[in-house]
Amino acid sequence: xxxxxxxxxxETPVYPGDPPVSLDPAATHEADGYRVTDLQLxxxxxxxxxxxAHLLADGRTLDDxxxxxxxFDAHVVDCTGFDADAAIRASDLPDPDCELLLxxxxxxxxxxxxxxxxxxxxxxxxxxxxxDRGYDLGFDTAGPDPTGAETFPAHRRLFxxxxxxxxxxxxLGALPERxxxxxxPLALTDADGAPVRAVAEPRE
Numbered sequence: 001x002x003x004x005x006x007x008x009x010x011e012t013p014v015y016p017g018d019p020p021v022s023l024d025p026a027a028t029h030e031a032d033g034y035r036v037t038d039l040q041l042x043x044x045x046x047x048x049x050x051x052x053a054h055l056l057a058d059g060r061t062l063d064d065x066x067x068x069x070x071x072f073d074a075h076v077v078d079c080t081g082f083d084a085d086a087a088i089r090a091s092d093l094p095d096p097d098c099e100l101l102l103x104x105x106x107x108x109x110x111x112x113x114x115x116x117x118x119x120x121x122x123x124x125x126x127x128x129x130x131x132d133r134g135y136d137l138g139f140d141t142a143g144p145d146p147t148g149a150e151t152f153p154a155h156r157r158l159f160x161x162x163x164x165x166x167x168x169x170x171x172l173g174a175l176p177e178r179x180x181x182x183x184x185p186l187a188l189t190d191a192d193g194a195p196v197r198a199v200a201e202p203r204e
Contacts (some may be wrong), residue, residue, distance in 0.1 A: 052159035127154035
């Protein structure tokens with residue numbers, strides 16, 4: 001199995017403007033005889049999954065879906081040839097028989113640096129093409145829109161089609177072309193998104 005998850009630490013980068021991740025001792029062996037960690041993070045911290053409620057006022061939340069909705073028959077799409085801020089178009093994407101496209105850009109190599117914000121993204125025609133086909137999507141970037149996009153058009157197109165987005169993945173380059181992706185979110189109520197432990201296994 002392949003772990004595709006960035007660890008959560010005090011240094012975990014967050015989307016510009018989002019609250020930071022904080023892990024602080026609340027109890028220690030020395031002082032209390034046991035350990036407890038005070039964990040603070042936003043619902044889109046680290047490797048996480050977005051629900052349509054993230055941007056749509058009437059969108060579904062994560063707890064609207066059955067748990068098996070977070071197990072995906074996935075196909076890895078090689079987009080490693082794209083430059084910073086490049087637009088991935090519909091013609092660049094395959095049309096496999098699967099549930100989720102894993103968009104492998106290699107941008108996880110820039111995690112924790114300012115270059116991570118300059119990631120390739122989906123052009124409007126690519127977002128609509130995926131929405132029309134009902135593909136869920138996974139990215140080794142911050143998501144389908146350029147960082148700092150004002151209206152998040154790709155997100156909105158996909159969410160209107162009830163597509164789920166798994167963002168800030170890592171290690172997609174080690175995967176075979178077809179995998180089963182497990183991306184179970186924390187069981188938060190009324191959740192617009194949640195961190196996941198994303199794990200893939202080769203599809204038999």
